[in-house]
Amino acid sequence: MPKPAVGIKRVARAKTRGGAIEPVPLTLTVNGKAYSITVEPRLLLVELLREQLDLTGTHVGCDTTYCGACTVLMNGKTVKSCTVFAVQAEGAEIMTVEGLAKNGELTAIQQAFGESYGLQCGYCTPGLMMCTYQLLSSNPQPNDSQIRKAIAGNTCRCTGYQNIFKAIELAALKARGA
Structure with a gap:
């Protein structure tokens, strides 16, 4: 087995x-x-x-x-x-996804998705944010290929993905304090 x-x-x-x-x-x-x-x-x-x-x-x-x-x-x-x-x-x-925010404060990931318009209808957003969290937890400076691989199992029918990629890049910058 x-x-x-x-x-x-x-x-x-x-x-x-x-x-x-x-x-x-x-x-x-x-x-x-x-x-x-x-x-x-x-x-x-x-x-x-x-x-x-x-x-x-x-x-x-x-x-x-x-x-x-x-x-x-x-x-x-x-x-x-x-x-x-x-x-x-x-x-x-x-x-x-409810566990991301602490004390009512949005995390860098949540802020970045909003600021980069990395969502439209929002249905896929929780899953994308959780994949982003795992990625940034192990790799605070992911490249484009690593970002694409991290979210490969997620489908978004609204955004065309470019703003999602931008959101993850911005989240990485924010998390590093850059």
Whole structure:
């Protein structure tokens, strides 16, 4: 059996009682807040975030990983939360777009996307910002090729990408204090 992707755990077989699938306990941290809850084993991470934790900044666009609107960080790595079961996040640290701003202050990434018009309808923006966060966390001075690679799994139907590239470049400058 192939190994799961980095940061993703295998899903244990669900126990049934009278044909119904029993909820399973789940402990995880989301945006710095610890949660101990029970979930249906087939619940997707994006559904947990949006429907149970009321963190609606993570969007659902395609349910196939193609669009990237559901991108979040799990243990510091981007994952498409529409194809990760919530139970695979057992013990994980999850960061959503709501976790970027601290004390109500916009981050360099959020400021740069606004200033560079790196969004139009905004549907893809949370996923793009999370990919940008991961990129800049490991590479504060990315070149054009590295920026393109970092957001390759995200689709934007509005902007034509040029302003998104500019936003990421500006975010890198702002984060470095340049």
